[in-house]
Each structure stands twice: as C-alpha cells, then as structure tokens.
Amino acid sequence: MNLIDLLNWRYAAKKMDPSKPVPADKLERILEAVRLAPTSSGLQPFEVVVVSRRELLAQLQPAARGQSQVADCSYLLVFAAWDDYTAERINRMFDLTNRERGFTNEGWEAYRAMLLKSYPARGAEVNFQHAARQAYIGLGVALVAAAAEQVDSTPMEGFDPAAVDALLGLRERGLRSVALMPLGHRQSGQDWLEPLKKVRRAMGEFVTRVE
Amino acid sequence: MNLIDLLNWRYAAKKMDPSKPVPADKLERILEAVRLAPTSSGLQPFEVVVVSRRELLAQLQPAARGQSQVADCSYLLVFAAWDDYTAERINRMFDLTNRERGFTNEGWEAYRAMLLKSYPARGAEVNFQHAARQAYIGLGVALVAAAAEQVDSTPMEGFDPAAVDALLGLRERGLRSVALMPLGHRQSGQDWLEPLKKVRRAMGEFVTRVE
Numbered sequence: 449m450n451l452i453d454l455l456n457w458r459y460a461a462k463k464m465d466p467s468k469p470v471p472a473d474k475l476e477r478i479l480e481a482v483r484l485a486p487t488s489s490g491l492q493p494f495e496v497v498v499v500s501r502r503e504l505l506a507q508l509q510p511a512a513r514g515q516s517q518v519a520d521c522s523y524l525l526v527f528a529a530w531d532d533y534t535a536e537r538i539n540r541m542f543d544l545t546n547r548e549r550g551f552t553n554e555g556w557e558a559y560r561a562m563l564l565k566s567y568p569a570r571g572a573e574v575n576f577q578h579a580a581r582q583a584y585i586g587l588g589v590a591l592v593a594a595a596a597e598q599v600d601s602t603p604m605e606g607f608d609p610a611a612v613d614a615l616l617g618l619r620e621r622g623l624r625s626v627a628l629m630p631l632g633h634r635q636s637g638q639d640w641l642e643p644l645k646k647v648r649r650a651m652g653e654f655v656t657r658v659e
Numbered sequence: 660m661n662l663i664d665l666l667n668w669r670y671a672a673k674k675m676d677p678s679k680p681v682p683a684d685k686l687e688r689i690l691e692a693v694r695l696a697p698t699s700s701g702l703q704p705f706e707v708v709v710v711s712r713r714e715l716l717a718q719l720q721p722a723a724r725g726q727s728q729v730a731d732c733s734y735l736l737v738f739a740a741w742d743d744y745t746a747e748r749i750n751r752m753f754d755l756t757n758r759e760r761g762f763t764n765e766g767w768e769a770y771r772a773m774l775l776k777s778y779p780a781r782g783a784e785v786n787f788q789h790a791a792r793q794a795y796i797g798l799g800v801a802l803v804a805a806a807a808e809q810v811d812s813t814p815m816e817g818f819d820p821a822a823v824d825a826l827l828g829l830r831e832r833g834l835r836s837v838a839l840m841p842l843g844h845r846q847s848g849q850d851w852l853e854p855l856k857k858v859r860r861a862m863g864e865f866v867t868r869v870e
Contacts, residue, residue, distance in 0.1 A: 451807045452688060455695035455800070477663060483865050484666035484857070485799060488816050492860055499869045545858045577788055581837075584792045585814075588696060588799020589666070596662045603796075605699050616869070626792075646695070647756045649703055654694050658710045658827070 454595040459646060461600040463516060463639035464632035470522035474597040475631065478525075481593035485586045489563060491541050493533065493579035494586060495623060497526040497616055504615065511611035512628060517602050521630030526616060527587055528623035529579040533567040580626045587627050594631060604628040665806040670857060672811040674727060674850035675843035681733035685808040686842065689736075692804035693797045700774060702752050704744065704790035705797060706834060708737040708827055715826065722822035723839060728813050732841030736812075737827060738798055739834035740790035744778035791837045798838050805842060815839040 475498070482496060499505055500523050509518040518524055530537060542560045546552050567575060587603060594601035605627060612618070612625040634642055648654070686709070693707060710716055711734050720729040729735060741748060753771045757763050778786060798814060805812035816838055823829070823836040845853060859865070 451692050451804055452695065455692055458697075460697060479862065479866055481662050481666055483859050483862060484663065486669075486671060486802065486814055490858065492865065495865055495867065497867045497869065501869050504869055541860075544860065548858045549856050581792055581795045584795035585799040585802070588796040589803060591697065591796070592800060592803045593662055603697055645760050647701065647759045648694050649752075649755065651690065651694060654703065654706055655690055656706065656708045658708065658712050658715055 451592065454592065456646065457598075458591065458595040458601070459641060460602045461517060461632070461634040461639060462602070462641045463635040464520040464600065464602075464630065465635040465638075466520040466632070468633040470597075470599050470631050470633070474599055475523055477597060478590060478593040478599065478631065482586045482590045485589040487582040487585060488578065489559075490545065491533070491538065492582070493530040493537070494583035494626075495528050495621075496586070497528055497618070499524040499526065499616075507615055508612060511615065512604060512607035515602075515604065515606070517604075517630040517632065518628070520635075521632040523631045525590065525629040525631065526612065526618075526625050527583045527627040527629070528613075528616075528618050529576060529583045529626050531576050531579075531619070531622050531624050532572040533563075533570075533575040533579070534622075535564050535568055538563050538567060576624060580624075583626050587629065590629060594629075599631050600634045601629050601631050604630070662803065665803065667857065668809075669802065669806040669812070670852060671813045672728060672843070672845040672850060673813070673852045674846040675731040675811065675813075675841065676846035676849075677731040677843070679844040681808075681810050681842050681844070685810055686734055688808060689801060689804040689810065689842065693801045696797045696800040698793040698796060699789065700770075701756065702744070702749065703793070704741040704748070705794035705837075706739050706832075707797070708739055708829070710735040710737065710827075718826055719823060722826065723815060723818035726813075726815065726817070728815075728841040728843065729839070731846075732843040734842045736801065736840040736842065737823065737829075737836050738794045738838040738840070739824075739827075739829050740787060740794045740837050742787050742790075742830070742833050742835050743783040744774075744781075744786040744790070745833075746775055746779055749774050749778060787835060791835075794837050798840065801840055805840075810842050811845045812840050812842050815841070
C-alpha cells in the first residue's frame, strides 16, 4: 500500500452505487483505525454513529442538503464530538487508562488533576470546539482507512447539525455532530467529479521551510 | 502496509534520538500526503511550516512547555491555519482549480459566489475555527503518513500559539499555529511512554450502530 497513491485514488464521491455494498469486514477495519487515532490527552472526545438503516438514511438526506450519497451509501459515519469536557468524562478515561495499564502514577495523576481543574472551567463552547478538532483527526484517519480498503468516502460538513442531532438523539447523549462520511462505492460514469483533476496548491505555496 | 498495524506501532514519542535523522525523502512523502488531504470546499485553509534550523528549534522549545522533542526532532511541522477566509483567498483557490482543469463551470462559479457571500461575512474567529478543523484533517493524515515511513511523530497542542506565531512570523502572513508535530525517531529505552499500553475506549463505547 502506497499512501500517496491511495490519496490520489480517493476523492469526494458525489454519486454512490447502492447496488455495491461495502463488506462488513471493511467497515470494521475502518472503524478500528478511527478508534486508534490519537487525540489530545488521550481523551477520545468523540463518538462515531454508524447508520445503515435505510429509513433513517432517507430521513437524514434532507438534513444534508439532499446529497444523494447519504441515501445511497452502505454506511453513514456520523462524527459526533462531546458537547463539553466534564469531570466525569475526564475521570472515566484516566480510570480506564490506570485499569488497562495496571498501575497508577504520580505524574499521570497530577496531569489528571490539572485537566480537571482547567477543562470544565473553560466552558462548554470552548470544550466542544476543542473536541471537534479531535474528531477531525479521526476524520483524516478514516479517509485514509477507507481508501486503504478501496472504499469511497465523502467527508461532508454541508448538513444541518441540529437536524442530524435530533434524528439521532445526540444532544441527549452529550454529543454534537460535526462531520458526516458516507461509505460506499462510486458509481463510475455517473459521477461528475470522478473524471475531474484533483487540485491542490503547489508544494511551494503550501509548505514553508526554515532550514 | 497494514493501517491497523501502523496505528498500533505509532505513539506520541516523548523522547527522540537526535542522532537518528529522518531522511529527506521520507519528509517529502509525508508532506505530499498532507498536501493531498481533502479540506472543506477544497480551500486548503492552512499551511505547514517545516523547521529544521537548530537555533530556531531551541527557541521554539520553551514555547512548547520545554518538550524535548521540539529540540531533538529532525523536522518540526507547524500546522498553521488561515486566520480568516477572505475573498482573495477564496478566489485564488477557485481560479487555480479553473486553470488546472482547463474550463469554468456554471455550478462551480455559483458555488464560489455563495462562499464569497457567506464566508467573509461570518467573521474571522468563526473562519479561523473552521480552518483549524481542516488543518486537523491534515494532522490525521500526517500521523498515518509518518507511521507509514516508520518515522515517529508527536502531535502537540501543549504550546503557546502566540509565542510560536511570533517566532515564525505567522500572524503577518495571516496564519495562526494550531498544532505542532516533531518528526524523528524514538529513543528506545529512554522514553517512558514507549513501553506503556496504548489505551482506547472499547469499540462498544466508541461506536453506536443504527442498523
């Protein structure tokens, strides 16, 4: 697997073929990659909702500006960030880490205390924005993971988060949708974007070097 | 290359070995992967500054809470998001796309007009936050790209953005640092984090399925 080739192969599929389902084992490997993505302080402040129920996908489509991939995909990944960092959420992750590693550590506990003191006090909006950024690390990893499985994926921000949150009951769970990603297979010949050249700024206009 | 294995291999190296430089061709492939990462509307609203000048790395270290990787890495990637979406920046990307694809398109031009009308009016802070999220997609791709090259990378938010911006002259260029990523090689046996188990929430506490 050559990562550059994968990134050139992938594009934001605009038309997916509902007759070509994504195999379940591919979905699982994509989700596992997202689960392994690193996040700030290891808190993993987001969840992924995987929707494959056809009626619900049909209901979600209007909330995503009618984009056809939402209805035609095999699975819709909804990246949902924590609406806030609470003491309970922070403690749960630190407790899990201690349990998994089988010991506690003074420095680690001091770090927990620092987060408990500073994060909840910052306010929900600051914390949500921070959590959303972490979800986008997962989004980046998911894009690569899908391409590695030769599965098409379309990262989407063009949707009504309040409507999606309501349809999925996210707010009650302390979550807010930040990005959608339908997984499926491109309908070759039916997708206007497929034949168009991928455009990126030249390296010299994207990277500055201080040597 | 198995992506899951790569994600399990990588970790946030806390101690890098300055005697093991990262080969230049590996750096270039990592940067190319980040350049190919998708972003909202294809605007690529961030840049990457690559610092390898030792004196500057030594100056940056105190701005990053003294973290040793900043001084010991081969290259420090600074992810710097646009401070705002301006008409000039939006137009430059749409013009580039038209030039690269060799044609203009009514729907695409209508989309440009919509962005020109809505984005600059949202205000700099909203736009910066949005641009920062896009930079985090690049961050996620960079993490995978580094692992694919068997290069250690440490995503960092624990730094003083104002100090980093000042040292690199970013604000004058309309950029704001949002994440650092030193690239190097772990100093095995000297890094407290290396032997510790990677901890993530169980799949059932990370993913919800609606089937």
